[in-house]
Amino acid sequence: MSKLSNLILCNLLVLLTAIPLTAQEKTLTWDELAEQYACPEWFRDAKFGIWFHWGPQAAPEQGGGWYARHMYMQDVGRQKFGKMAYPYHLMTYGHPSEFGFKDVINSWKAENFDAEALINFSKENGAKYIVALANHHDHFDLFDSSYHPWNSVNVGPKKDIIGEFETATRKAGLKFGVTSHDDRFLNWWKPAFGSDKDGMYAGVPYDARLTKADGKGKWWEGLDPKDLYGPAPEDRTPEIIEDIKKNWLKRHIELVDKYKPDLLYNDGFNFTYGDYGKEVTRKLYNNSLSENGKIDAVMLLKRKAKGTVNEVESGGSNTLREYPWQSEITFTDWFYKKDRHLTHNARTILEMLIEAVSKNGNLLLSMELNPDGTIPHEIKKSVVIVGDWLKINGEAIYGTRPWKVFGDGKSVRGEEVETVEGELRNATANQKHGEHFNQRTTATPAFANDEVRFTTKGDDFYIMVMNPKGGEFVIPSFAKSSEVNPGILKGLSQLYDGRKVAFKQSNNGLTINMPAVNGDSYPVVLKAKFKK
Structure with a gap:
């Protein structure tokens, strides 16, 4: 074992004797x-969460x-999303x-x-679950912290933001989560130790x-910037970093x-x-084990690691995964800004939700807030539409599990599709660059009319038509000769009104005759009954 590893383990042992642990010996x-x-199972069933990424x-x-x-x-380089901050x-x-930013916090x-x-x-x-930001890269705690004076109880709102969210979430009977983004603050804050390169x-x-x-004599008297x-870059010794x-x-x-x-x-x-970080997760899991008799908590990381659930930022899985995972998306830049267009609307949120659920995942939507704590009108409008859709179609989302394949259509098969500009592109080309930041957005061309995603619940099978248009389309996966065919289709109806939908199943595929759709439509769910 290296000297550094020995040092970390020794430090942890010292710290753990100072931090009370319930039934530590067990x-x-x-x-x-x-x-x-x-x-x-609660996480697998929940499917849709809302995140208050706010501070x-x-x-x-x-x-x-x-x-x-x-x-x-003065110059943000390639990080163009922040170009308006300095001016x-x-x-x-x-x-x-x-x-400085300390004063922004106070305001x-x-x-x-x-x-x-x-x-x-x-x-x-x-x-079905709520998540709230506990701290961001700005190193400001949004909870009543005993170990960090720069927190929302001492400075700014003078409120325990996490505490109020937690109390309200429990009262509503929902699961509650927190997020921490604090570990990069030292490098992230380096520009704050600089100065203007030019000008007065x-x-x-x-x-x-x-x-x-x-x-x-100032408002922040008694607080240390x-x-x-963090300490000035030139003062960051190994001992200070360890502290x-x-x-x-x-x-x-x-x-x-x-x-x-x-x-x-x-x-x-x-x-x-x-x-x-492992020690905090160990505490999270042991607390859950003690209170629930099992580990009923979730630890999310952006990489796949044993004992955790994988998180994909502003993107989704390219494949149907064996293990549960989560997609996270936000409307603008994680904090609401009026100089940025909305990356998402109701259509794209539903598309990202359906994509995730069909591939054994969840969707966590960051619902950005105004600085006063209210919801911006255009964001509220989109979330209400999503909510209305879920009231009708939630049966195909909540508590479901994926099928052998997540869906069918031109993008699944890697065929070229027509963009809104009338050009052709390969629908899967952008996915070759990875899964983080591969999300569908308001600028993404619409799905082809044959694009479908699948979920199941017991003997029920759901076919979600992503961009429904009246007329026929074919699902090759459900051909009688297909290896992933769920069986002989006995009945097909629209979930929202029970209206029967005409179909024909052959060795080449399942042909569905979609009822007429007026104009653009949000995804339509078809409920199928197969004889196995």
Whole structure:
């Protein structure tokens, strides 16, 4: 074992003697937990969750989802989504040497935040679990943290955001999760220690260089900017970095113990800070095992790792997976910004949901909020449409399991399809670049009319027609000679009204005669009865 590994293990042992663990002598090791782990049935059945990815970076109306970083950058390089942050900050707040992100946090009051109303709206529109942001790359905790003074109870809203979300979610009878994105804050905050390269403020240090003593007589008196931004890059010794990791562990053990989440997502491809991240997950799972008699919690990572569930950011799986997973999407840049167009509307949300469920996954939708805690009108409108669709068609979504294949159609077969501009493209070409960020968006060409996805529940079989048009289309997968054919089709009807749908099954495929559809339509679900 390396010296570094020995150091980490020793630190963990010291920390664990200081952090109370319920029935510690009976808890299992990470390896023991991972070995027995299976994704909980509640998660597999839930299918659709809503995520409140919300914090002080929502306060500025422009500047992208990494506002706190980009407000310190005159040139954002390839990160063009943040190009408005610096000029917007100058125009709205002043220069970042005088009004930095710490001051943006203080200006964020969340004055109309009503957790119960938000949770009830989410539940009414189909969400079966709720997830809330516990901290972002900005290193600001949205919960009552004993180990980090820069938190939403001390600064800004003066509210326990996570606590209010958790209470409202439990009251609504839903599962509750939290997300942490904090591990990259040191590199993420480096621009805050710089200065303008040119202009009247050239060479004037940004506010991350301020000390605790500089706060005397100011609103932040008693707070240390170093606790928010981290130590200056030149001061980051191995010992200081290790102390930051220890602090992360204390904060997140407290998060897991105090709010008892059913789900935890660490925004990374590996466990946060290696063994420290595993220790938090071990605590999450042991708590669940103690309370439920089984591991009924979910740990999400962006890579596939034993004992966890895989998360795909702004994308979805290209294949039907053996193990459950989750797709996550958001409307703009993760924090609501008025200078960005909406990436999603009701149509694309439903497409991403159906795609995920047909491939053994879930969809987590980030419903961005205004800085005051209310839902933007255009976002609310789309979520209500999704909710209305689920009220009618939820039978084909909730509690279902995938078929042997996830669907059929031109994109599944890799054929060329016509775009909205009348051009031809290969429908699967963009998927060769991986699964993260391969989502369907408002700019994505419509599905071909023969595009279908499948789910099952017991003896019921559901065929979801993604872009229905009146007339005939063929599903080759259901040919009598097909290896994945569920059997001889005995009946086919529209789920929403029970109306019979004409069909003909042959050795070449299943021909379906779709009833007329007026204009563009959201996906239509057909309920099929097969004789096996």
